[in-house]
Amino acid sequence: MMPLREQTRRKPAMLLAGAAVLAALTLAAPASAQQRDPAYAAARANGQVGEGADGYLGFPAAPSPEIRHMAEDINIKRRAVYADKAEAQKATIDDYAFTAGCLAIQRTAPGEKYEGPDGKWYTRTAAPPLLDSRCPKGAPPAQ
Numbered sequence: 145m146m147p148l149r150e151q152t153r154r155k156p157a158m159l160l161a162g163a164a165v166l167a168a169l170t171l172a173a174p175a176s177a178q179q180r181d182p183a184y185a186a187a188r189a190n191g192q193v194g195e196g197a198d199g200y201l202g203f204p205a206a207p208s209p210e211i212r213h214m215a216e217d218i219n220i221k222r223r224a225v226y227a228d229k230a231e232a233q234k235a236t237i238d239d240y241a242f243t244a245g246c247l248a249i250q251r252t253a254p255g256e257k258y259e260g261p262d263g264k265w266y267t268r269t270a271a272p273p274l275l276d277s278r279c280p281k282g283a284p285p286a287q
Contacts, residue, residue: 181214184214187211187214188256189256191267192205192208192211193211193215193257194256194257194258194259194265195245195248195249195252195256195257196245196258196259197245197246197258197276198238198245198259199226199240199248200222200223200241200245201218201219202259203215204257204265226240226241242276243280249273250273252273253268254268254270255268256268260273261274261276262274
């Protein structure tokens, strides 16, 4: 077993490697974005759901029951993916989800909502989004 100090020192490198893998997997994001469920695409475009800093969809305003159910379903699927990827990277699900959240926020399009590092919801502009200082550096967004 690796000493705790070595595990702690390697954790950011492992998460950055995981972020690189996640970024590589999302290079097809523009194509898959066109194939989104129309209800999900509309909810994003209307600001009813946004990318949370924790890697899951969140609600900038109180959602309808239908929007809540749709987002919760997507979040369950995300968590399953995060669990598999985290295990492969020897990271926690929460750490992996946080890194995925950083990348998802970077990939938001102008007009979409995202959660800033202060917990407030912002509308993406042409400027880069506000990111948590703990977000991995050097993992460019897939456009």
